[in-house]
Amino acid sequence: MYQSFVGLEIHIQLLTQTKVFCNCRANFGDEPNTNVCPVCMGYPGVLPTLNEQAIEMAYTVARALNCDLNPECVFDRKNYFYPDLPKNYQISQFHEPLGRNGYIDLEFHKKKKRIRIHEIHLEEDAGKMIHAGDMSLLDYNRAGTPLLEIVTEPDLEIGEEAEVLLQELRRMVRYLGVCDGNMEQGSMRCDANVSVNTRGAGLGSKVEIKNLNSSRFVRKALSFEIERQQEILERGGTITQETRLWNENRDLTESMRTKESAHDYRYFPEPDLPHFRTSDEFLTRVESRLVELPAARRARFVADYGVTAAQAEFLCDEKSTADYFEAAIAAGAEAETVATWLAGDVRKQLNRHGVELTDSPLTPTRLAELLSLLAAGTIHGKIAKQVLALVFDEDKDPRVIITEQGWEQITDPAEIRAVVDRVLADNPKALGQIQSGDGKPMGFLVGQIMKATNGRAEPRVVQQVLSQAVSVSTIEVYSFGGAIAGHRQEDGLVVPGDLMSLTSLFERDPELPEGIRFEELQLGQFLSEEITPADWATLITRTATSLDRGSSRGIVVGHGTDTLSYTSSLLYWFFADTAVPIVLTASTVPTEAGIRSDAVENLRASVRTAAGEDRGIHVVYGRDDFFALNLKFERSGFTAVPRDSEDAPVADSEGFYAGQFRNWNADGLQRAGRAVAPTGRTMEPAALTQAMEVAIARSHIVKAYPGMRGETLIAIMDAGVKYFVLEIYDTGTANLRESPFSLRRAFAHARDRGVLFFCTSQQEGVVDFSEYVTAHALWREGAIPMGRLTTESAWTRLIAAQVEATAAGDTADDAAFTDRVLSLMED
Amino acid sequence: MWDRILSDARDEYARFLREQDAPTASFLEIGAPPQWSAPVSAEHDDALSASRPSVTFPIAVKDNIAVKGYHLSCGSRMLQDLVSPYDAAAVTRLRHAGAQFVGKTNMDEFGMGSSTDTSALGRTSNPWDTERVAGGSSGGSAAAVAQQLVPVALGSDTGGSIRQPAAFCGVYGLKPTYGTVSRYGLVAYASSLEVVGVLGSDIDHVADTYRAMRGEDAQDHTSVAVPGEALQPAAADAVKTIGVLQGDLGLDESVARNYAATAEALRDLGYNVVPIDLSTLEYVVPAYYTIAAAEASANLARFNGVRYGHRPVFSENPEELMRQARSEAFGDEVKLRIVLGTYVLRSGFQDQYYTRAQKIRTLIRRELDARFGEVDLILSPTFPVQAFRHGDQAMDAFQQKVADRFTGTANLAAIPALTVPSGLEGGLPVGMQLMGPAFSEEKLFAVAGRLATVQPVVFPDGSRSFDEWRTANGAGGGA
Amino acid sequence: MDTSELKTTIDMAMLELDETQVASLEGAVGQMLEYFALMSGIDVEGVEPTTHALVTANRLRPDSPRTDVDPDSLLENAPDLEDRLVAIPNVL
Numbered sequence A: 001m002y003q004s005f006v007g008l009e010i011h012i013q014l015l016t017q018t019k020v021f022c023n024c025r026a027n028f029g030d031e032p033n034t035n036v037c038p039v040c041m042g043y044p045g046v047l048p049t050l051n052e053q054a055i056e057m058a059y060t061v062a063r064a065l066n067c068d069l070n071p072e073c074v075f076d077r078k079n080y081f082y083p084d085l086p087k088n089y090q091i092s093q094f095h096e097p098l099g100r101n102g103y104i105d106l107e108f109h110k111k112k113k114r115i116r117i118h119e120i121h122l123e124e125d126a127g128k129m130i131h132a133g134d135m136s137l138l139d140y141n142r143a144g145t146p147l148l149e150i151v152t153e154p155d156l157e158i159g160e161e162a163e164v165l166l167q168e169l170r171r172m173v174r175y176l177g178v179c180d181g182n183m184e185q186g187s188m189r190c191d192a193n194v195s196v197n198t199r200g201a202g203l204g205s206k207v208e209i210k211n212l213n214s215s216r217f218v219r220k221a222l223s224f225e226i227e228r229q230q231e232i233l234e235r236g237g238t239i240t241q242e243t244r245l246w247n248e249n250r251d252l253t254e255s256m257r258t259k260e261s262a263h264d265y266r267y268f269p270e271p272d273l274p275h276f277r278t279s280d281e282f283l284t285r286v287e288s289r290l291v292e293l294p295a296a297r298r299a300r301f302v303a304d305y306g307v308t309a310a311q312a313e314f315l316c317d318e319k320s321t322a323d324y325f326e327a328a329i330a331a332g333a334e335a336e337t338v339a340t341w342l343a344g345d346v347r348k349q350l351n352r353h354g355v356e357l358t359d360s361p362l363t364p365t366r367l368a369e370l371l372s373l374l375a376a377g378t379i380h381g382k383i384a385k386q387v388l389a390l391v392f393d394e395d396k397d398p399r400v401i402i403t404e405q406g407w408e409q410i411t412d413p414a415e416i417r418a419v420v421d422r423v424l425a426d427n428p429k430a431l432g433q434i435q436s437g438d439g440k441p442m443g444f445l446v447g448q449i450m451k452a453t454n455g456r457a458e459p460r461v462v463q464q465v466l467s468q469a470v471s472v473s474t475i476e477v478y479s480f481g482g483a484i485a486g487h488r489q490e491d492g493l494v495v496p497g498d499l500m501s502l503t504s505l506f507e508r509d510p511e512l513p514e515g516i517r518f519e520e521l522q523l524g525q526f527l528s529e530e531i532t533p534a535d536w537a538t539l540i541t542r543t544a545t546s547l548d549r550g551s552s553r554g555i556v557v558g559h560g561t562d563t564l565s566y567t568s569s570l571l572y573w574f575f576a577d578t579a580v581p582i583v584l585t586a587s588t589v590p591t592e593a594g595i596r597s598d599a600v601e602n603l604r605a606s607v608r609t610a611a612g613e614d615r616g617i618h619v620v621y622g623r624d625d626f627f628a629l630n631l632k633f634e635r636s637g638f639t640a641v642p643r644d645s646e647d648a649p650v651a652d653s654e655g656f657y658a659g660q661f662r663n664w665n666a667d668g669l670q671r672a673g674r675a676v677a678p679t680g681r682t683m684e685p686a687a688l689t690q691a692m693e694v695a696i697a698r699s700h701i702v703k704a705y706p707g708m709r710g711e712t713l714i715a716i717m718d719a720g721v722k723y724f725v726l727e728i729y730d731t732g733t734a735n736l737r738e739s740p741f742s743l744r745r746a747f748a749h750a751r752d753r754g755v756l757f758f759c760t761s762q763q764e765g766v767v768d769f770s771e772y773v774t775a776h777a778l779w780r781e782g783a784i785p786m787g788r789l790t791t792e793s794a795w796t797r798l799i800a801a802q803v804e805a806t807a808a809g810d811t812a813d814d815a816a817f818t819d820r821v822l823s824l825m826e827d
Numbered sequence B: 001m002w003d004r005i006l007s008d009a010r011d012e013y014a015r016f017l018r019e020q021d022a023p024t025a026s027f028l029e030i031g032a033p034p035q036w037s038a039p040v041s042a043e044h045d046d047a048l049s050a051s052r053p054s055v056t057f058p059i060a061v062k063d064n065i066a067v068k069g070y071h072l073s074c075g076s077r078m079l080q081d082l083v084s085p086y087d088a089a090a091v092t093r094l095r096h097a098g099a100q101f102v103g104k105t106n107m108d109e110f111g112m113g114s115s116t117d118t119s120a121l122g123r124t125s126n127p128w129d130t131e132r133v134a135g136g137s138s139g140g141s142a143a144a145v146a147q148q149l150v151p152v153a154l155g156s157d158t159g160g161s162i163r164q165p166a167a168f169c170g171v172y173g174l175k176p177t178y179g180t181v182s183r184y185g186l187v188a189y190a191s192s193l194e195v196v197g198v199l200g201s202d203i204d205h206v207a208d209t210y211r212a213m214r215g216e217d218a219q220d221h222t223s224v225a226v227p228g229e230a231l232q233p234a235a236a237d238a239v240k241t242i243g244v245l246q247g248d249l250g251l252d253e254s255v256a257r258n259y260a261a262t263a264e265a266l267r268d269l270g271y272n273v274v275p276i277d278l279s280t281l282e283y284v285v286p287a288y289y290t291i292a293a294a295e296a297s298a299n300l301a302r303f304n305g306v307r308y309g310h311r312p313v314f315s316e317n318p319e320e321l322m323r324q325a326r327s328e329a330f331g332d333e334v335k336l337r338i339v340l341g342t343y344v345l346r347s348g349f350q351d352q353y354y355t356r357a358q359k360i361r362t363l364i365r366r367e368l369d370a371r372f373g374e375v376d377l378i379l380s381p382t383f384p385v386q387a388f389r390h391g392d393q394a395m396d397a398f399q400q401k402v403a404d405r406f407t408g409t410a411n412l413a414a415i416p417a418l419t420v421p422s423g424l425e426g427g428l429p430v431g432m433q434l435m436g437p438a439f440s441e442e443k444l445f446a447v448a449g450r451l452a453t454v455q456p457v458v459f460p461d462g463s464r465s466f467d468e469w470r471t472a473n474g475a476g477g478g479a
Numbered sequence C: 001m002d003t004s005e006l007k008t009t010i011d012m013a014m015l016e017l018d019e020t021q022v023a024s025l026e027g028a029v030g031q032m033l034e035y036f037a038l039m040s041g042i043d044v045e046g047v048e049p050t051t052h053a054l055v056t057a058n059r060l061r062p063d064s065p066r067t068d069v070d071p072d073s074l075l076e077n078a079p080d081l082e083d084r085l086v087a088i089p090n091v092l
Helices: A051-065 A159-176 A214-236 A280-289 A294-305 A309-316 A319-330 A335-353 A364-376 A382-392 A400-407 A413-426 A428-437 A439-452 A459-470 A500-506 A533-549 A564-575 A599-611 A685-697 A710-718 A744-753 A773-780 A790-808 A814-824 B002-008 B009-021 B089-097 B139-146 B163-169 B203-213 B255-268 B280-303 B318-329 B332-345 B353-373 B397-402 B405-413 B441-452 B466-475 C004-011 C019-041 C069-074
Strands: A003-015 A076-079 A091-093 A099-108 A110-126 A128-132 A136-139 A146-152 A187-198 A207-212 A242-247 A250-258 A473-480 A516-525 A556-557 A581-585 A616-621 A626-627 A631-635 A659-663 A697-702 A721-729 A757-762 B025-032 B058-062 B100-105 B129-133 B152-157 B173-174 B195-200 B241-245 B271-276 B377-381 B417-425 B429-433 C085-089
Touching: A003 A159, A003 A214, A003 C004, A051 A099, A051 A110, A051 A146, A051 A280, A051 A400, A051 A564, A051 A697, A076 A136, A076 B280, A091 A110, A099 A159, A099 B280, A110 A159, A110 A473, A128 B332, A159 A214, A159 A294, A187 A214, A214 A242, A214 A250, A214 A744, A294 A309, A294 A319, A294 A335, A294 A439, A309 A319, A309 A335, A309 A814, A319 A335, A319 A364, A335 A364, A335 A382, A335 A659, A335 A790, A364 A382, A364 A400, A382 A400, A382 A500, A400 B173, A413 A428, A413 A439, A413 A459, A428 A439, A439 A459, A439 A516, A439 A533, A459 A473, A473 A533, A473 A599, A516 A533, A533 A556, A533 A685, A533 B441, A556 A721, A564 A581, A564 A631, A564 A790, A581 A599, A599 A616, A616 A659, A626 A659, A626 B002, A685 A697, A685 A790, A697 A710, A697 A790, A721 A790, A721 B397, A744 A757, A757 A814, B002 B009, B009 B025, B009 B100, B009 B163, B009 B417, B009 B466, B025 B139, B089 B203, B100 B139, B129 B332, B139 B152, B139 B163, B139 B195, B152 B173, B152 B203, B163 B173, B163 B417, B173 B203, B173 B405, B173 B441, B195 B203, B241 B255, B241 B353, B255 B271, B255 B377, B255 B417, B271 B318, B271 B353, B280 B332, B280 B353, B280 B397, B280 B405, B280 C019, B318 C085, B332 C019, B353 B405, B353 C019, B377 B405, B377 B441, B405 B429, B417 B441, B466 C085, C004 C019, C019 C069
Parallel strands: A207 A242, A473 A516, A473 A556, A556 A581, A581 A616, A697 A721, A721 A757, B058 B100, B058 B152, B241 B271, B241 B377
Antiparallel strands: A003 A146, A003 A187, A076 A091, A099 A110, A110 A146, A128 A136, A136 C085, A187 A207, A242 A250, A616 A626, A631 A659, B025 B100, B152 B195, B173 B195, B173 B417, B377 B429, B417 B429
């Protein structure tokens, strides 16, 4: 086994007004050679003068990175010739850098890691050299811009870790207001040192990689380079100590031939600059510049506001967002609601309008106002979203918009009762139908009431008042295929059917509350193995509409056993925050003349659960109420019971049911929780279908098996798959030993293309990569552990996450999309 | 007198300069009168407001000090065509004090030499004997003053570059305390050693010029404020004891004789002249040249033909351009010092040379501190020989360096030193050096002033003051 | 200094000298280094090097932009310009 050591040299450009050693503006995007003076152009006779802001910012970063602050910092000249370096020496620090022995703590796929900082020093940037035909052109606007170089110890092991470090550092310097952290524009730059050696043998030959101008390139280049060095060692070769350049067009590193003499920088103390000694007053100013840093703030958000780690990460990514979040809370909003809205609908509006949160018309006060109006029932969810859109369009307070639009919700039961009575009087036929036991017209009546109030009636109050008025409440029963809705034909084959006939069998169930009516809907007439994205889209849209209208007391979905674990977990990711019970059920035996199927009993139990108070997603089967996640179906012996048997149901779990469900890792599962795709579920059916089709096409389940070849996975990636759910052995092992059957090559390929592997287990157990050597190797290769989730649940979450990212409009580029998906895959 | 000339007779004075400079060629550039003065911004630091003398006379400036609109050649082919876009800080302060800048004087290339003969742009000769050198590197400034072209000229002193030519030409030459005059605008040769200073024929002019320039400057962070007590002219009894060096100092006989005579003159003036010993003296030159070369190798790296300066006719790529520009445009002495400086900084050699030299520098400073606890000032020769002939084999480049031991001491120790004219030996001037502790310039002026009463400045026969020239010319139908 | 060290040093100093020049430089450099060797005659054990004599610490400049010299006047000295960019040859 090999071990890799990666150290980074990160340069950040400080956001000072002037350059580090002269009075020129530190704006290098301006017209060429306009922000220049004799000092930064390296004219004869000029002298550097140290910028007080630059040194203060530099010490602030050193302090934030837990460095020992040098009480006396000294500048040195670093001598080398290059046309963009005006003096042909760079004023830098060598012997006495301003900070040493620091660290930064990272969290990478749930593993915490401390990366030590070797030193931090302040220096000046060079100009820019542009190549044009047989000439090179020089712009010195950038020359002399303050640069802070942060040098880490070789504590990193893989490209992904380096990427995480850069992202965390970027957040940190943005929080401190000392750098904009833009790698593409070069205000944050990175060189890397890579060395690979046999495990336990210490550092190998060091290879420096340059030209890494995005955190993604850093990841890709490091992955490539580690792989390259490992291959050389495997072939028995030796690594040449050298400098290599990352070629972003060819996705590889290339040797950059340099003269040996170019490496002797002949550092000596800069005679033109006095030493800088820190005073108490200076250190006090440095302390006062420190703000709560991203890591601390994330931890506090989780602890104080009860948001999830993923939400905290999203909220704390930018200081402005975190400040906004807290401002909204200070303005009276509830934390979790703010977090959900910011990540979903608000984000969608921001993307649509192309504005930053802090520049948008939606002030924290306005968001808090909107959410309090929603919480108070002044408006309901759908209206709230419309109000939000209008805040962006018209730049007005939510209350003003609601008044102008006449959108105040009617919540007064008496007022609604008057409307209900009028609607009932106008629709005697529907009323009659309901009273004779058919719940179907309930939806129609709710629609009429809403129409009569211009959609302003509060749906739940409408539901209550209407139920009282007609003395019934509705349970919606969706027929979604499977044996439960099927019939066995004369020839013995099972054909698709619906549940219509079944409900009539138990509508007089004494265990049901009085006045339950059913609204049955045929959402598909198919076998569950034939489910398509469009079917799921229909189910989701219908469920969303029903929940939004609040017209039902509960929802029952009849489903086949084969794919139930997919649909149940999918519904969980979309509707975990449901206010009513959503119950999925199935049967193993179709209804058939002369045979008593389990279909009826399961459906009856489901309806009871749907009529109950336990909100969340249920899977009712036999005598059990399962969780929607981590469901596994195990078929057992088949025993059919004659229909006319006296004691029905036959309570023999061994025999009556031709199979049984079980929840893996049931500890810690919940029926209700946070929805992954609250925005996604509000999409139009066609758009949702398309989003799901795309998501599914991009997501592939692979089960590791002995002899599986890495090339196979590469071929799948080549076919357009971006995300894998990889079912590995036990809680974290797979074949990574070098051979055609190693997955390593596939992982390397995946890293190059930004393809992700989410790992689940073939056995019951929690995948966290903490136990086995190969698990650690998987983690090093960039695989992401899915914890307690089964393959089905992980995969549906992946689909939901992509739908949500699509709905929120995070489709600008692949990387942003993947980042969003990644954050939605984490808790 | 000078203020009247500068307001009423500028054209005539310009003609005088051109005409009278011919024999010695001390100027590289003589400005047209409109170029002599430039508007200075009203906004200025407090340091300039009160207690600054007015310096309303014409000043010549060594061509390594920036005067806006004039060339800044440093006596090098490299910068032959460079026009300075800015004023040195010292120049700005003198403009405020009323000075006008009439031209730029010749020098050894980048200050590297003791004869002005390493200039790539012309040969300057000693006004006392044009077969002889004016000294260097501020040879042009010294010759211009001795030739009576200007009352005062600015020079720079890295290891003796003001004092040695002052001695060769028989004028005063002040190397101030390091940092008391801003280096902003002085083209760097050895940053930690050098300073802008003054050459002049009248000690009061020299003193006033220094007083107008001194003080902390925002553009030079190594500049220092002169402590309040050292700002005022020194009291008559401020200097009591003067040390003189003992033993074989390796001097030419004429210089040795003059040294003894000058010590005697001081004793006659009432000073307590006592023998002292400087044990570190023999380490001055190696330490000085190690540090100077090291700093020079970096300071001259900026000259690469890219942004300004000499560019080769043809080159294929940036590196070739830089190599050719530097190889074509630097003279041999400059190349030698750059290579030497590069070498002493290389990893593997740095401790042995550069760092050791900096440690010796500490020992030299300590020893001088100790001596200045015993004596107020030290009198030493400026240079072991008088002005030598152009191309003198006995004074080759190496011997010239070895001879820097008396002057180099003050640069390593950052202390002030003043060369005073001390009469003639064999028809050529000799100059002795007075050194004092940091910020003791006023004491140096005071002693020089008293010495002038017994050893007055003399001018060479061929020289004429402007008044003399005008009178002679006026008779011929001039002004 | 042997000839190859001298050549490396010349290369580092971004100079290019022909053999005659190298030979003449070699003599001068050797003479100086020999002279520098005198420095080993003094004990410097435990002595701090002087890098800045008399210089006081903590000189700082306020971070406010100022233009004292017209940038265009700096470009006037450039041997070759393309618009506002300093141009140098680079034949690939």
